[in-house]
Amino acid sequence: MNEVIGFILDIVKAPAFLVALIALIGLALLRKPAPDMIKGTLKTFVGFLVLSGGAGIVTDALEPLGGMFQAGFNIRGIVPNNEAIVSVALQQYGSTTALIMFFGMLVNILIARFTSFKHIFLTGHHTLYMAAMLAVIFTVAGFTDFGLIAVGALALGLVMSLSPFILQKYMREMTGSDGVGLGHFGGGGYWMAGFTGRMLNRSRAKVHSTEDVNFPKGLAFLRDSTVAIALTMMIVYLIVAFAAGQGYITENYPDGGNLVVFALTKGGQFAAGVYVILQGVRLVLNEIVPAFKGISEKLVPNSIPALDCPIVYTFAPNAVLIGFLSSFAGGLVSMAIMAFTGLPVVIPGVVPHFFCGATAGVFGNATGGLKGSVAGSFIQGIAISFLPIALMPVLGSLGFANTTFSDFDFTIMGIVFGGLGANAGQIGIIAGLAISFALMIGYSIVTKGRSNKAAVEEASVAK
Secondary structure (H helix, E strand, C coil): CHHHHHHHHHHHHCHHHHHHHHHHHHHHHCCCCHHHHHHHHHHHHHHHHHHHHHHHHHHHHHHHHHHHHHHHHCCCCEEECHHHHHHHHHHHHHHHHHHHHHHHHHHHHHHHHHCCCCEEECCHHHHHHHHHHHHHHHHHCCCCHHHHHHHHHHHHHHHHHHHHHHHHHHHHHHHCCCCCEECCCCHHHHHHHHHHHHHCCCCCCCCCCHHHCCCCHHHHHHHCHHHHHHHHHHHHHHHHHHHHCHHHHHHHCCCCCCHHHHHHHHHHHHHHHHHHHHHHHHHHHHHHHHHHHHHHHHCCCCCEEEECHHHHHHHCHHHHHHHHHHHHHHHHHHHHHHHHHCCCCECCCHHHHHHHHHHHHHHHHHHHHHHHHHHHHHHHHHHHHHHHHHHHHHHHHHHHCCEECCCHHHHHHHHHHHHHHHHHHHHHHHHHHHHHHHHHHHHHHHHHHHHHHHHHHHHHHHC
């Protein structure tokens, strides 16, 4: 029995298997021929592995940058990193995390089936990270055993439904339909970026997109996003590598060789990773969206698959780089403010600023063009720099680690539920969840009533 449960949890925790399984179910419900089912399932599986492989290449390329930055500029502090903090949390909360994750996904599906919040969150690793954080928060609040699993699953299902829901209007503008949503727990930051872009373009006139940047004739080659990303990151790496010095490279990366070669290689590796991500995204989108139609029609009417953040990168490749650099700039400005005001210093985490900043840049570009991309991702970068400071006190002993959660939704959920637990105890947390679900149900009733009224009016006009 334990082996069966372990097998199921392994599938749930592996996003490539999970998304491929969803594709298989969808194609089966559409009664596609066996060859089409095999092709669609395998291409989805391989596409997600390509996407994940690209993300791994990018992460590996970025890994040395933070250390070189700290060494070169003599700065020490807290480095927000989801993978690092989760690896620490799982040592103590592993079983609880797995159960919260499993039942939280069921809650998400039930919400999609019976309310107007139709997104099914399919980013497995982010689901795992959020489950781990909730396990810590609710344990600190005093929950144990069944109660801990129950409140954790309800909270997880809640944020899995809400995060992509608030972003869908911007996803609709980007993609032209509701065929796909964004399943990444930086949602609040991406909403801020989209809103910022909208405020900079209230007239909703045609904007100067990041993809329409006019390069001088001699720099026309920079229109190729792969070339632009590689060149920019090589320059960034060279600056930081020279600041850190050859001694740091030799000591920490014995096989790195000369610092110039090391910097240029890492910059090129970063661009290669982004290129691989974009190819994986295209593979996944071409298969998962049509396959998901089967689930939408048969099991969860009108449901929307919510996929990982690189899913939006193909809509504005230039905004990916612009968003990353602008978000990182926001992190640097925040770090200076923290040092000047005596707050704990949060070192800009290169990985969260890339993935979250790049995504924010695409959202800002969708509503406000180049200005929206720069401003939206910069503001997002400031937010994910300051919010971790407010989160740390509610993480118990885990809050004293030299790392913490980074992305917007992690910090907001932790601050809200941690604050409720600290000030109103378990009753406050239960009340907060009850109110949230009541509001979701109320919203669903109202929107369903409006839809029915609109349908009646359309029928009357047709007659």
